[in-house]
Amino acid sequence: MIAAGTPAPDFTLRDQDGEEVSLSSFRGGKVLLVFYPMDFSPVCSDQLSIYQEVKPEIAAKGVTMLGISIDHSYAHKAFQEKLGVDTPLLADFEPKGEVARAYGSYLDGLGFANRTLVLVDEDGTVAWAYESPNPGEFPGANIIFDALV
Amino acid sequence: MSDLTSAPVPPIGPEDHVCGEGEGLIVYADLGCPHCAAAWAELAARPGGLAFRHFPVASKHPRSPALHAAAEAAGAQGKFFAMVDSLYGDRGRVDDPHLWERVERLGLDLDRFERDRRSAAVAERVRRDFQSGIRAGVAGTPALFDACTLVAVREREF
Numbered sequence: 001m002i003a004a005g006t007p008a009p010d011f012t013l014r015d016q017d018g019e020e021v022s023l024s025s026f027r028g029g030k031v032l033l034v035f036y037p038m039d040f041s042p043v044c045s046d047q048l049s050i051y052q053e054v055k056p057e058i059a060a061k062g063v064t065m066l067g068i069s070i071d072h073s074y075a076h077k078a079f080q081e082k083l084g085v086d087t088p089l090l091a092d093f094e095p096k097g098e099v100a101r102a103y104g105s106y107l108d109g110l111g112f113a114n115r116t117l118v119l120v121d122e123d124g125t126v127a128w129a130y131e132s133p134n135p136g137e138f139p140g141a142n143i144i145f146d147a148l149v
Numbered sequence: 150m151s152d153l154t155s156a157p158v159p160p161i162g163p164e165d166h167v168c169g170e171g172e173g174l175i176v177y178a179d180l181g182c183p184h185c186a187a188a189w190a191e192l193a194a195r196p197g198g199l200a201f202r203h204f205p206v207a208s209k210h211p212r213s214p215a216l217h218a219a220a221e222a223a224g225a226q227g228k229f230f231a232m233v234d235s236l237y238g239d240r241g242r243v244d245d246p247h248l249w250e251r252v253e254r255l256g257l258d259l260d261r262f263e264r265d266r267r268s269a270a271v272a273e274r275v276r277r278d279f280q281s282g283i284r285a286g287v288a289g290t291p292a293l294f295d296a297c298t299l300v301a302v303r304e305r306e307f
Contacts, residue, residue: 037307044307046289049209054283057153084208135307140286145153 001104001116001131008033008120009102013068013090016076021066021090023120030063030127031120032144035105035113037135039071039079039089047115047138052085054141061148063119066090070097070112105131115139119147156284158294164274165200166229173198175294177282180217181210185291186237192291193234201233203278204290212243215266217275219248222266226257 002008012022023031034051036044048067051058058065067089071079076089092099092113100106100113107114115132117139128147130139161173176192176199178185192199203220205213216236223232235251236243242250252262265271282292286299293300 041307043289045209046206049206050283050288052208053206053279054153057151084211138288140155140288141283142153142155142286146155149154 001129002102002118002126004126004128006126008118008124008126009099010124011099011102013092013099014073015088015090016073016080018073021088024124026064026120027124028122030061030122032058032063032065033103033116033118033120034065034067034087035100035103035116035118036067036069036138037107037110037112037115038069039075040082043115043136043138044069045083048079048085048087049083050141051144052083052087054144055087058144058148061145063148068092068099068113070100103129107135110135117144117147151280153280153283155286156281158285159281161198161200165202166224167198167200168193168230169196169198171197173200174300175200175202177202177204177278177285177287177290177292177294179204179206179210179213179290180220180233180236181205181213181240181243182290183240186240188291189233189237192293193230201230202282203275204282204287204292205275205279206290214272214275215245215248216243218266218271219251219262221271221274222262223252223255223257225265225271226261228255228257231255 010024015021065087067087070092072093073091097106105113105116115138117130119128121127203217205217207214220232252259
């Protein structure tokens with residue numbers, strides 16, 4: 001997992017609508033990167049749904065939340081609609097998991113990212129990062145707010 | 150803005166909805182959640198007290214906020230758990246006309262129910278439970294706590 005204090009690797013990925021999104025475009029604001037294994041899995045569904053419920057409170061802290069997984073934009077779109085969430089979901093699809101690897105979140109052998117939260121500060125530095133002990137559990141939203149104090 | 154940083158589950162207090170007697174467990178549950186519905190009969194029938202706390206995940210279950218508000222409004226007329234039992238017992242009929250049928254069946258005052266379920270006080274009451282669950286790290290429903298320690302969640306691979 002990437003360490004706090006290091007520059008956050010920049011990336012450009014397509015979102016659920018096929019639009020390119022670059023981390024560097026958020027410079028001047030905080031970004032919370034939410035790496036998760038895959039669209040439609042039960043735990044990922046719970047994770048993104050619960051984060052959605054506190055998204056206004058996260059936004060009130062000046063933080064933009066972005067989900068990232070190895071799924072394609074089309075899958076992201078369907079997942080977003082199924083869950084009723086509006087968090088942008090970015091496709092780390094090709095090369096598969098390249099961004100997750102850059103952040104030390106990719107799980108070789110499983111083929112997807114572990115649940116990893118990375119808070120990037122206004123100047124593009126990793127301010128905080130958290131990795132779940134395993135992909136079967138996700139960090140409660142309280143963990144995010146602890147990092148934003 | 151609410152503080153959503155980590156905090157232990159609040160102990161059972163006078164504002165809680167508690168069924169049963171004796172040492173209590175606390176469950177954070179979503180009235181729109183099929184897993185909660187499946188677990189509810191067993192949970193409610195177990196010996197000891199059980200405090201029900203609201204944890205509606207609206208993005209996943211769009212009717213949940215309305216159902217939790219309905220339970221609170223029924224609770225204002227002494228029928229909280231009767232409404233919870235009813236909602237979990239018949240998950241396919243949760244639109245407003247179905248709620249009104251339940252209100253009639255439970256012998257509640259419909260006008261008062263309608264007023265109460267749309268009130269700011271009820272929304273605040275539900276939100277307060279939800280936020281205490283967030284602060285305790287609830288990451289899925291039902292989440293069962295014993296003496297403020299998480300004792301049971303659904304197990305899933307990922």
